[in-house]
Amino acid sequence: MSQSVYKPKPNVVQALFGRTKAVIGVIHSLPLPGSPHYDGDPVERIYAYACAEARRYAEGGVDGLIVENHGDIPFAKPDELGPETAAVMSVMTDRVRREAKLPTGVNVLANGVIQALATAKAAGASFVRVNQWANAYVANEGFMEGKAGLAARYRAAIQARDVAVFADVHVKHGAHAIVADRSLTELTRDAQFFDADAVIVTGQRTGDSAQLDELETVKTSTSLPVLVGSGVNPDNVAAIFGYADAVIVASALKHDGGWWNEVDPDRVRGFMDVVRRARA
Numbered sequence: 001m002s003q004s005v006y007k008p009k010p011n012v013v014q015a016l017f018g019r020t021k022a023v024i025g026v027i028h029s030l031p032l033p034g035s036p037h038y039d040g041d042p043v044e045r046i047y048a049y050a051c052a053e054a055r056r057y058a059e060g061g062v063d064g065l066i067v068e069n070h071g072d073i074p075f076a077k078p079d080e081l082g083p084e085t086a087a088v089m090s091v092m093t094d095r096v097r098r099e100a101k102l103p104t105g106v107n108v109l110a111n112g113v114i115q116a117l118a119t120a121k122a123a124g125a126s127f128v129r130v131n132q133w134a135n136a137y138v139a140n141e142g143f144m145e146g147k148a149g150l151a152a153r154y155r156a157a158i159q160a161r162d163v164a165v166f167a168d169v170h171v172k173h174g175a176h177a178i179v180a181d182r183s184l185t186e187l188t189r190d191a192q193f194f195d196a197d198a199v200i201v202t203g204q205r206t207g208d209s210a211q212l213d214e215l216e217t218v219k220t221s222t223s224l225p226v227l228v229g230s231g232v233n234p235d236n237v238a239a240i241f242g243y244a245d246a247v248i249v250a251s252a253l254k255h256d257g258g259w260w261n262e263v264d265p266d267r268v269r270g271f272m273d274v275v276r277r278a279r280a
Helices: 012-017 043-060 083-100 113-123 148-157 184-193 212-219 265-279
Strands: 022-028 064-068 104-107 127-130 136-139 142-145 164-168 198-201 226-228 246-249
Touching (some): 012 022, 022 043, 043 064, 064 127, 083 104, 083 113, 184 212, 212 226
Parallel strands (some): 022 246, 226 246
16 A cells, blocks of 8 residues: 555644634733833733633633734744743743633744744643744745744654644735745645645734635635634624634724733623624
């Protein structure tokens, strides 16, 4: 019998969350040590804030969480991040996972996939989000190169192959003109070819909705699960679930709809009511 180079991948959304049409809430952390707006507060305050956000999400009924260092804006490129970022993210993610008792992921901005994998390994997290896994583009932070080859080898070296990679395709906050000869279909295929476990579709910036035609293109271009990673709200989630296996949502669940605000429990409950109807 011949042997294939690649083994079939299970549906990672189903495997992690026990369902498709899953909802993943985002914890936007306070500024971490080493970032421009860190004011010297004890790190315990950072951890307590993240855990309080996790409780609000969990009590509202979301299926999973992802921890992001969004308070570190303006973001630095991966090789400009100090070790303190991964160190604090590791403790924070571990506390969030234990507090919420939900599958938990990590996103280290900007595009810090090595740091995210190290954090996930230390914290027992289930997945990482990578804004540029394959190819390259011009981001707010400058030229951003996909590090799939290096990251996949690092993941294997630290025995973290159980940590799934959720890779953005045509990610927000950037220009893709340098790979303009690669269509959205080909960019999606590239992410799968470079061994991502799921792909993510976004709008142009945080809080902007993904376009349904782009979502449909991505869905028909891959056998991997497809997630929407920005702009999901009660008005569009049913239509999005016509194509997506899961959504990553934050702004619509925050007070006044601002990503920088705390999670609003009433918004979470209302959103999950809409999701339950959409699932039915």
